[in-house]
Amino acid sequence: xxxxxxxxxxxxxxxxxxxxxxxxxxxxxxxxxxxxxxxxxxxxxxxxxxxxxxxxxxxxxxxxxxxxxxxxxxxxxxxxxxxxxxxxxxxxxxxxxxxxxxxxxxxxxxxxxxxxxxxxxxxxxxxxxxxxxxxxxxxxxxxxxxxxxxxxxxxxxxxxxxxxxxxxxxxxxxxxxxxxxxxxxxxxxxxxxxxxxxxxxxxxxxxxxxxxxxxxxxxxxxxxxxxxxxxxxxxxxxxxxxxxxxxxxxxxxxxxxxxxxxxxxxxxxxxxxxxxxxxxxxxxxxxxxxxxxxxxxxxxxxxxxxxxxxxxxxxxxx
Amino acid sequence: xxxxxxxxxxxxxxxxxxxxxxxxxxxxxxxxxxxxxxxxxxxxxxxxxxxxxxxxxxxxxxxxxxxxxxxxxxxxxxxxxxxxxxxxxxxxxxxxxxxxxxxxxxxxxxxxxxxxxxxxxxxxxxxxxxxxxxxxxxxxxxxxxxxxxxxxxxxxxxxxxxxxxxxxxxxxxxxxxxxxxxxxxxxxxxxxxxxxxxxxxxxxxxxxxxxxxxxxxxxxxxxxxxxxxxxxxxxxxxxxxxxxxxxxxxxxxxxxxxxxxxxxxxxxxxxxxxxxxxxxxxx
Amino acid sequence: xxxxxxxxxxxxxxxxxxxxxxxxxxxxxxxxxxxxxxxxxxxxxxxxxxxxxxxxxxxxxxxxxxxxxxxxxxxxxxxxxxxxxxxxxxxxxxxxxxxxxxxxxxxxxxxxxxxxxxxxxxxxxxxxxxxxxxxxxxxxxxxxxxxxxxxxxxxxxxxxxxxxxxxxxxxxxxxxxxxxxxxxxxxxxxxxxxxxxxxxxxxxxxxxxxxxxxxxxxxxxxxxxxxxxxxxxxxxxxxxxxxxxxxxxxxxxxxxxxxxxxxxxxxxxxxxxxxxxxxxxxxxxxxxxxxxxxxxxxxxxxxxxxxxxxxxxxxxxxxxxxxxxxxxxxxxxxxxxxxxxxxxxxxxxxxxxxxxxxxxx
Numbered sequence: 001x002x003x004x005x006x007x008x009x010x011x012x013x014x015x016x017x018x019x020x021x022x023x024x025x026x027x028x029x030x031x032x033x034x035x036x037x038x039x040x041x042x043x044x045x046x047x048x049x050x051x052x053x054x055x056x057x058x059x060x061x062x063x064x065x066x067x068x069x070x071x072x073x074x075x076x077x078x079x080x081x082x083x084x085x086x087x088x089x090x091x092x093x094x095x096x097x098x099x100x101x102x103x104x105x106x107x108x109x110x111x112x113x114x115x116x117x118x119x120x121x122x123x124x125x126x127x128x129x130x131x132x133x134x135x136x137x138x139x140x141x142x143x144x145x146x147x148x149x150x151x152x153x154x155x156x157x158x159x160x161x162x163x164x165x166x167x168x169x170x171x172x173x174x175x176x177x178x179x180x181x182x183x184x185x186x187x188x189x190x191x192x193x194x195x196x197x198x199x200x201x202x203x204x205x206x207x208x209x210x211x212x213x214x215x216x217x218x219x220x221x222x223x224x225x226x227x228x229x230x231x232x233x234x235x236x237x238x239x240x241x242x243x244x245x246x247x248x249x250x251x252x253x254x255x256x257x258x259x260x261x262x263x264x265x266x267x268x269x270x271x272x273x274x275x276x277x278x279x280x281x282x283x284x285x286x287x288x289x290x291x292x293x294x295x296x297x298x299x300x301x302x303x304x305x306x307x308x309x310x311x312x313x314x315x316x317x318x
Numbered sequence: 319x320x321x322x323x324x325x326x327x328x329x330x331x332x333x334x335x336x337x338x339x340x341x342x343x344x345x346x347x348x349x350x351x352x353x354x355x356x357x358x359x360x361x362x363x364x365x366x367x368x369x370x371x372x373x374x375x376x377x378x379x380x381x382x383x384x385x386x387x388x389x390x391x392x393x394x395x396x397x398x399x400x401x402x403x404x405x406x407x408x409x410x411x412x413x414x415x416x417x418x419x420x421x422x423x424x425x426x427x428x429x430x431x432x433x434x435x436x437x438x439x440x441x442x443x444x445x446x447x448x449x450x451x452x453x454x455x456x457x458x459x460x461x462x463x464x465x466x467x468x469x470x471x472x473x474x475x476x477x478x479x480x481x482x483x484x485x486x487x488x489x490x491x492x493x494x495x496x497x498x499x500x501x502x503x504x505x506x507x508x509x510x511x512x513x514x515x516x517x518x519x520x521x522x523x524x525x526x527x528x529x530x531x532x533x534x535x536x537x538x539x540x541x542x543x544x545x546x547x548x549x550x551x552x553x554x555x556x557x558x559x560x561x562x563x564x565x566x567x568x569x570x571x572x573x574x575x576x577x578x579x580x581x582x583x584x585x586x587x588x589x590x591x592x593x594x595x596x597x598x599x600x601x
Numbered sequence: 602x603x604x605x606x607x608x609x610x611x612x613x614x615x616x617x618x619x620x621x622x623x624x625x626x627x628x629x630x631x632x633x634x635x636x637x638x639x640x641x642x643x644x645x646x647x648x649x650x651x652x653x654x655x656x657x658x659x660x661x662x663x664x665x666x667x668x669x670x671x672x673x674x675x676x677x678x679x680x681x682x683x684x685x686x687x688x689x690x691x692x693x694x695x696x697x698x699x700x701x702x703x704x705x706x707x708x709x710x711x712x713x714x715x716x717x718x719x720x721x722x723x724x725x726x727x728x729x730x731x732x733x734x735x736x737x738x739x740x741x742x743x744x745x746x747x748x749x750x751x752x753x754x755x756x757x758x759x760x761x762x763x764x765x766x767x768x769x770x771x772x773x774x775x776x777x778x779x780x781x782x783x784x785x786x787x788x789x790x791x792x793x794x795x796x797x798x799x800x801x802x803x804x805x806x807x808x809x810x811x812x813x814x815x816x817x818x819x820x821x822x823x824x825x826x827x828x829x830x831x832x833x834x835x836x837x838x839x840x841x842x843x844x845x846x847x848x849x850x851x852x853x854x855x856x857x858x859x860x861x862x863x864x865x866x867x868x869x870x871x872x873x874x875x876x877x878x879x880x881x882x883x884x885x886x887x888x889x890x891x892x893x894x895x896x897x898x899x900x901x902x903x904x905x906x907x908x909x910x911x912x913x914x915x916x917x918x919x920x921x922x923x924x925x926x927x928x929x930x931x932x933x934x935x936x937x938x939x940x941x942x943x944x945x946x947x948x949x950x951x952x953x954x955x956x957x958x959x960x961x962x
Contacts, residue, residue, distance in 0.1 A: 053732050099931075100931055100935075103935040104934065104935060107934070107938070109731060109732060110677055110731070110732070111934050111938060113677075113732060113735075114874075114878055114930065114934060115930070115931050115934045115935075117871065117874070117875075117930065118926075118927045118928070118929075118930030118931040118934070119927065119931065120927070121875075121923050121924070121926055121927030121930065122923070122924050122927035122928060122931075123927075124920075124923055124927075125920045125921065125922075125923030125924035125925075125927060126920075126924060128916075128920045128923075129917065129920040129921070129924070133916065133920075243867065246739060246867075249735070249736050249739065250736060250739075253733060253736050285751070286751040288747055288750065288751065289747070291743045291746070291747050292740060292743040292744040292746075292747050295736060295739050295740030295743055295744070296740050296744060298736055298740070299725060299736065299737050299740045302725065302728070302729050302733060302736070302737075303725060303728055303729075306728055306729060306733070397825055399821070399824075399825060418824075418829075419821075419824040419825045420824050420825075420826075420827045420828060420829045420830075422825070423824075423825055423826050423827035424827050428826070429825050429826075431822065435819045435821065435822040436818075436819070436822075437814060437815050437817075437818035437819055437822070437823075438818050438819070439814060439817065439818050439883065440811075440814055440815075440818065444811060444814075447811060448811050448812075448814075448815050448823075448826065449826060451808060451811065451812055451815070451826060451827055451828055452826075452827035454808045456807075456808065458804075458809065458836075461803060461804050461807040461808065461809050461810075462800050462803055462804055463803065464803035464804075464806070464807060468807055468808075469615065469618075471808075472618060472807060472808075473613075473614045473615055473618065476614045476618065477614065480614075511826070515826065515827070
């Protein structure tokens with residue numbers, strides 16, 4: 001009885017009693033969700049265009065952010081550091097395409113996934129070797145990002161909004177819109193969609209797979225850099241992020257591997273869901289449920305809807 | 319005998335359901351499989367609409383029709399891979415609506431596939447051995463030790479498999495991984511794998527697609543031998559009309575998921591509806 | 602010339618189906634067993650046995666477990682570390698709840714618990730396929746890790762949260778605990794690994810192993826041929842998790858002596874996965890080659906700078922090791938997806954015709 005009470009009644013009573021705190025929790029979850037969405041977004045871009053399940057997306061976030069911070073530490077002005085970091089991601093994209101993807105065309109999905117796990121190790125090793133393994137603060141102010149916070153008095157309480165969080169949400173929205181325009185209005189965007197639909201058909205009308213792959217890896221490299229900046233501004237830039245980034249996999253399950261809106265909705269669902277669960281139900285299990293909530297949610301979801309939120313029903317053929 | 323009356327029914331139903339005349343004489347007397355008013359759709363798209371036909375024990379039954387007519391879907395329904403929304407399938411007199419594929423396999427239905435579905439990481443021998451899975455029963459603990467019963471069982475089935483390998487003339491590729499074999503041989507190994515199940519009903523989905531004349535002749539020979547020597551009932555989908563006319567005892571013709579003709583190859587060939595379906599109608 | 606099958610005719614199917622149909626292979630295995638059971642205990646140092654051979658064998662066994670699931674049954678798993686943990690914690694509970702249990706039996710039994718947990722987390726595999734399943738195993742990994750921290754009963758409510766290996770003896774010889782010599786521990790572990798590898802090889806060659814490979818290669822065709830996916834997949838999960846569990850128990854009881862949850866984290870899952878990839882998917886031999894490679898490579902890398910008289914930080918060599926392993930993984934996937942085991946086979950083919958490279962096809 002007490003158990004049922006603590007599952008089905010007490011948390012909601014708490015929510016109703018302190019709505020300001022509830023709003024705060026949801027906002028925190030929302031912002032975390034935005035960052036999950038951003039990682040998932042980089043993932044979706046690559047999966048759509050090349051069918052590669054890019055395990056290295058998380059480390060790319062860390063790598064790009066570390067590159068940016070380290071460049072600035074070395075005395076490069078912030079704006080130039082951003083340009084150079086973008087350049088590094090471009091070089092990385094081209095070399096990945098040249099040295100890895102090109103040689104693994106037509107291989108099985110699992111092989112490509114494992115190749116990106118190898119890539120993760122390389123990026124991690126190189127990153128630690130060059131930039132060092134210590135966590136670093138993000139150069140938030142130098143990049144012109146807002147700091148500080150605004151209090152919102154509501155329901156006899158205060159909800160605190162960090163400005164950087166608001167900026168993160170705004171930037172995420174802008175980036176998704178930019179990507180949307182890029183995909184639907186430009187020549188390369190059209191080619192990207194063609195490649196996503198059918199590699200061979202795209203080849204047959206003269207689209208260069210190599211070029212497209214380099215472009216999507218570059219695009220998701222930029223997404224990774226933005227994610228890294230935002231994430232770093234909220235906490236710090238460190239390799240610990242790599243494990244958290246695995247949660248983007250759960251997001252993808254929810255949203256489907258090929259859907260950009262899916263990645264966003266999935267990310268927000270998981271971000272908000274896990275914060276609410278941790279705060280209101282966490283005590284029931286002992287703390288730390290955040291570590292697995294996302295995966296278990298995705299797992300339960302998969303059992304009922306294997307195709308994801310926005311996917312079409314799968315018809316198997318023989 | 320009840321079989322005869324059943325056959326009479328079958329012939330009668332043929333008469334009422336199609337405009338093609340029933341075969342003049344039917345050599346086979348026992349009904350093995352019966353499909354009654356089966357309909358299958360995927361999210362509003364009708365793959366099969368209200369199809370009924372039967373397969374007699376011992377005959378070679380062909381299913382033909384233009385691309386997208388629902389032939390493969392029909393086979394998928396028969397061996398339980400798709401579940402029809404309407405209709406009943408009876409195998410050996412037992413009606414069923416939903417059935418798991420492995421149960422269909424256990425009841426004696428084997429199958430080859432339109433796009434070769436061999437186990438690519440395994441050798442020819444292992445592929446055909448895999449067809450014996452249902453006939454092997456030694457438990458886990460024997461497998462662990464792998465001397466005595468489990469090994470004897472393996473050897474016993476190996477003998478059967480070697481017979482099939484001889485029959486199909488593929489001894490030279492016995493230990494080769496199937497992934498690297500030429501297409502014609504892969505199709506042959508797939509037939510061998512289905513044969514290893516010693517099925518009562520063998521469904522062949524375009525067994526000769528993409529083959530040259532010589533390979534087709536070989537495959538036809540195997541099918542005929544299989545039917546006459548081993549007495550296996552065969553249902554095959556095939557596009558090559560010459561092959562169908564030579565091999566099949568009876569033919570059912572599908573178009574847009576509907577049955578448009580059913581009868582002997584000769585009767586079907588002269589049916590106006592069939593000719594229209596294949597050549598198109600001037601309206 | 603060196604490795605010739607000529608003249609070795611088989612006159613029965615039994616001989617043709619033997620595990621090692623070729624004489625040279627049988628001699629080779631015999632030599633390896635002799636070295637493992639006699640040569641190393643007699644000649645090797647404690648350091649070699651305790652810090653190189655024992656961990657190598659632990660990881661090789663875990664790799665066998667993962668390879669059964671991923672290489673043979675085609676179900677990608679990222680949760681190996683957690684399943685090893687289940688084995689280790691089970692073994693700890695068995696030895697502390699029933700102190701009189703023979704330690705070998707406790708270790709072998711602990712795999713059973715791991716198998717049960719494996720089956721539970723394998724259940725989704727009936728609906729979820731391929732890469733999606735990787736998420737399921739990630740859920741297992743993080744959920745179980747959390748359990749190892751939160752459920753105090755598992756570590757008997759220690760303040761440290763670690764499991765400490767108690768001293769256990771067989772015939773008055775200390776097998777576990779501080780006073781057990783590396784040689785004893787090595788002999789125990791090498792025996793268990795040898796027997797379990799033989800069992801794995803037997804099962805994989807028979808009906809059950811074939812059903813796993815059928816599911817791996819073409820699950821639809823397998824089902825249409827009478828394989829029940831439920832049995833095939835869950836038995837693969839159970840069998841694989843059993844091996845991982847025993848490996849985990851051995852890791853703590855025979856090697857580390859005590860362990861916290863970090864010993865079973867996701868990095869270890871990946872480590873074992875790397876061994877399987879580099880060793881070769883779908884090869885028992887590959888598990889050993891991969892484990893040797895991944896375990897020995899860092900040790901060699903650590904030793905190299907001082908050998909060459911260079912002064913490099915330990916952390917630096919670790920980073921370089923990471924890079925080398927990453928490059929090797931990609932290299933193997935590109936050049937030889939079947940890993941070291943396949944290279945070994947190619948080598949044998951070459952030896953067969955040596956010194957006449959064009960003698961055989």
